Amino acid sequence: MTTTTSAGACLTKEELAQYRRNRQAELDRAAIYQALGDRAHVPSVATAFFKMAEVERTHAAFWTFHMREVDVHDPMPGVSRRVRLARWLAKLFGRRALALSGLDACSF
Numbered sequence: 001m002t003t004t005t006s007a008g009a010c011l012t013k014e015e016l017a018q019y020r021r022n023r024q025a026e027l028d029r030a031a032i033y034q035a036l037g038d039r040a041h042v043p044s045v046a047t048a049f050f051k052m053a054e055v056e057r058t059h060a061a062f063w064t065f066h067m068r069e070v071d072v073h074d075p076m077p078g079v080s081r082r083v084r085l086a087r088w089l090a091k092l093f094g095r096r097a098l099a100l101s102g103l104d105a106c107s108f
Contacts, residue, residue: 023063030056
């Protein structure tokens with residue numbers, strides 16, 4: 001099955017699923033970077049993490065844009081359960097919990 005626009009652009013069902021997974025991964029990375037920035041003790045490190053989070057949100061917008069080109073208007077998903085869990089662990093046990101949980105930004 002393909003999704004097609006009036007302009008003729010199309011995506012297969014598998015490609016659309018990949019776009020959704022890509023967007024979710026970008027949003028999850030943005031949330032991890034934001035959480036790391038929120039917990040950074042050095043202002044320059046916090047700023048770097050906040051910039052990285054913004055870049056990841058821009059990447060998520062890229063996937064949303066391309067989905068809308070083929071008339072797919074999914075609402076922007078929230079952060080995944082695993083990332084919400086990692087943020088909660090970081091609040092309880094500190095930012096090292098993100099790395100120890102295997103849910104740091106490099107795990108995506």
